[in-house]
Amino acid sequence: MSLAVCTVSHTPLMTRNEPAPGVRDRVEAAFAEARAFIGDFAPDVVVVLAPDHYNGFLYDMMPPFCIGTEARSVGDYGYEEGPLQVDRDLAHTLASAALAAGIDVAVSERMHVDHGFTQPLTLLFGGIAAVPTVPVFINSVAEPLGPVSRARLLGDALGRAAAGLGRRVLFLGSGGLSHDPPVPALAGATPEVAERLISGRNPTREQRAEREKRVTAAAREFAAGTLPLQPLNPEWDRALLDVLASGRLEELDSWSNESFVEQAGHSSHEVRTSIAAYAALAATGPYVVTQSFYEPIPEWIAGFAVTTARTA
Numbered sequence: 276m277s278l279a280v281c282t283v284s285h286t287p288l289m290t291r292n293e294p295a296p297g298v299r300d301r302v303e304a305a306f307a308e309a310r311a312f313i314g315d316f317a318p319d320v321v322v323v324l325a326p327d328h329y330n331g332f333l334y335d336m337m338p339p340f341c342i343g344t345e346a347r348s349v350g351d352y353g354y355e356e357g358p359l360q361v362d363r364d365l366a367h368t369l370a371s372a373a374l375a376a377g378i379d380v381a382v383s384e385r386m387h388v389d390h391g392f393t394q395p396l397t398l399l400f401g402g403i404a405a406v407p408t409v410p411v412f413i414n415s416v417a418e419p420l421g422p423v424s425r426a427r428l429l430g431d432a433l434g435r436a437a438a439g440l441g442r443r444v445l446f447l448g449s450g451g452l453s454h455d456p457p458v459p460a461l462a463g464a465t466p467e468v469a470e471r472l473i474s475g476r477n478p479t480r481e482q483r484a485e486r487e488k489r490v491t492a493a494a495r496e497f498a499a500g501t502l503p504l505q506p507l508n509p510e511w512d513r514a515l516l517d518v519l520a521s522g523r524l525e526e527l528d529s530w531s532n533e534s535f536v537e538q539a540g541h542s543s544h545e546v547r548t549s550i551a552a553y554a555a556l557a558a559t560g561p562y563v564v565t566q567s568f569y570e571p572i573p574e575w576i577a578g579f580a581v582t583t584a585r586t587a
């Protein structure tokens with residue numbers, strides 16, 4: 276067994292808002308189980324597949340996919356700021372392999388990442404530089420987006436390349452499932468918001484705090500039923516988890532981008548990270564899902580899942 280998968284939803288509201296009684300304990304238990312799975316697998320390196328929320332990737336240059344050969348966290352939502360421990364050689368190897376397979380990934384020698392990367396690294400490994408990683412950005416927020424099949428094929432290419440290394444590689448997907456937090460969109464944006472989406476890479480401390488306060492307040496109102504964000508969709512989430520567990524990942528190719536938004540909210544596209552992770556494992560043969568936790572958590576604006584899988 277040289278490849279394994281862990282997928283986790285992320286939500287920076289986890290440290291800001293209190294969910295219903297019992298929820299936090301169940302989520303923590305799910306993370307403990309995932310940490311045990313990872314401990315047993317004992318990865319040599321972790322390929323982190325995650326989106327960004329206009330912190331590291333902006334519209335001055337928005338690639339569909341990007342592999343970081345160096346990366347640093349911007350330190351949003353109170354997570355650690357500073358460098359990740361990137362395995363440069365492997366990052367170059369995986370980028371070359373993806374390109375050779377016809378997947379046009381960008382490469383960054385100075386990738387900037389946000390809570391999409393730092394939250395799972397912190398919760399599963401204890402810090403953003405605790406394990407050697409290859410960070411892989413998958414655009415899931417900034418339209419236009421390619422078809423979901425491209426995330427699957429990216430994962431397939433990375434899985435094939437990783438399988439030939441003779442190393443134990445964990446594919447860690449971060450994001451999803453159904454949710455529609457108040458992330459601004461370029462379409463219809465005011466000039467000020469558009470400017471921030473195009474080149475607002477280095478907000479002041481005050482600007483960042485203001486934004487985080489706004490999202491936190493929105494989540495509280497959403498949970499109280501006084502802010503009509505798009506509802507979470509547990510049925511859609513469970514259907515997606517079922518397809519991931521079935522191994523029939525090509526089925527997702529017929530799920531249109533519009534159907535994601537209509538049924539599960541704009542940010543549900545973050546499940547592209549899970550699709551890519553599972554496709555990587557599928558590239559080496561049949562797999563089994565060994566853990567599948569799911570709960571809709573409105574206080575965190577998250578259809579929240581934790582899954583693990585290994586070769587059958």
Ligand SMILES: O=C(O)CCc1cccc(O)c1O
Nearest residue numbers: 285286287328456490575576
């Ligand atoms: O502030 C932001 O940019 C959005 C934060 C955020 C909130 C809930 C679920 C998420 O997946 C997420 O990323």
Ligand SMILES: [Fe+2]
Nearest residue numbers: 391450542545
């Ligand atoms: Fe997110």
